[in-house]
Amino acid sequence: MGLAILQLVRIIRQGAVQWKSVLLWAAPVASLVLVDRLTQMHQMLAGYPTSISIDLFRTTAFIGVLISVIGMYVATALLLALCFSLYPRSRHILSKPLRRELAFDAILASIIALLLRYGFRHASDLLVGAWSQHAMPGGLDLPQIIEGPLPWLSALTGSLTGMIFTAGPVAVAIFMLKTYLPDKRWWPALVLLVAVAMIPGSMRTGGEALLSIVLFLLSIAWIVISLIWFGGKNLLFYPLVFFMVQIFDEATTLLHQDQPTLALNGIGLFLLLCALIIWLLWPTLRKGSARSNSI
Structure with a gap:
């Protein structure tokens, strides 16, 4: 894992990552995760603490969903950047x-x-x-x-x-x-x-x-x-x-x-x-x- 992170840092510093392609590949994944999380938001009400308003709880839950999706998007993009750099043909695999x-x-x-x-x-x-x-x-x-x-x-x-x-x-x-x-x-x-x-x-x-x-x-x-x-x-x-x-x-x-x-x-x-x-x-x-x- 450490070597992979060092390899990723090296290729980023060398400017070898085609970020436009990477971000486009990661976008459908993040979008699918976002839709899936939004459809399950009502299940979060099971953990609703009555000490705060329901609107505040829903807002907090929505922000949490967005943060998790952004994290997924970033992680996917970084992993794809590493894979595309190590295997250049993989960006055209489909x-x-x-x-x-x-x-x-x-x-x-x-x-x-x-x-x-x-x-x-x-x-x-x-x-x-x-x-x-x-x-x-x-x-x-x-x-x-x-x-x-x-x-x-x-x-x-x-x-x-x-x-x-x-x-x-x-x-x-x-x-x-x-x-x-x-x-x-x-x-x-x-x-x-x-x-x-x-x-x-x-x-x-x-x-x-x-x-x-x-x-x-x-x-x-x-x-x-x-x-x-x-x-x-x-x-x-x-x-x-x-x-x-x-x-x-x-x-x-x-x-x-x-x-x-x-x-x-x-x-x-x-x-x-x-x-x-x-x-x-x-x-x-x-x-x-x-x-x-x-x-």
């Missing part, structure tokens, strides 16, 4: 030529990565189930139910921001590793060191610590394998795979709810993902269609 070049391989690699992820997740569940309950780490993730008035919007917003703040750091980390630690023989040791550092402080025995390390390695194995053997050299793979993971998680969570409205929101997210895939593949499909017509 252009027709790059979609024609990268989309098919990125989608195929993302599907493989999704299958690997669910396979390793199942392996983690089996491992936890086979382990003594007394050695299970606390704080296992539970499905989050979206309770906002527009679940699909909240899910889409969370998926988009989650994709940016996952794919971006991963791409930056890979660049830093290749730049400052080019000898790949050290990479497994570094991953193991990170796994040890991720051991929760609540662990009491060596068995619990070992279980935590194994679960961490299983949780990242799918993306490591995907980056090494499938999509590591494809710039579109980075944002697409993490967006698909986020959307799948949110959509399946909604589909598992008893309320038909939430299930419809989940189906809508899957349809949105299908539309995105078709849009990404469209230049390739049109090129193939034109080629067949010419024959």
Whole structure:
């Protein structure tokens, strides 16, 4: 993280950041977050203290929403500035030529990565189930139910921001590793060191610590394998795979709810993902269609 910040400071001081492009890319993200937060403002009334007027509380809540959105906008812009500087082609990643070049391989690699992820997740569940309950780490993730008035919007917003703040750091980390630690023989040791550092402080025995390390390695194995053997050299793979993971998680969570409205929101997210895939593949499909017509 420190090296990434230093790299960002260096490229800003060199004037290598195209701020207009960066700010334009970050604007839709901030706008989506703003709309999502505004639709959920009524939920803030649950924490309304009667010692102040309702108008003052609403004004304060609105200012808080604006501050959080501005913070999201700035953070997104800085991360995109770093990514665009390290990977210059990424600023045109959604252009027709790059979609024609990268989309098919990125989608195929993302599907493989999704299958690997669910396979390793199942392996983690089996491992936890086979382990003594007394050695299970606390704080296992539970499905989050979206309770906002527009679940699909909240899910889409969370998926988009989650994709940016996952794919971006991963791409930056890979660049830093290749730049400052080019000898790949050290990479497994570094991953193991990170796994040890991720051991929760609540662990009491060596068995619990070992279980935590194994679960961490299983949780990242799918993306490591995907980056090494499938999509590591494809710039579109980075944002697409993490967006698909986020959307799948949110959509399946909604589909598992008893309320038909939430299930419809989940189906809508899957349809949105299908539309995105078709849009990404469209230049390739049109090129193939034109080629067949010419024959």
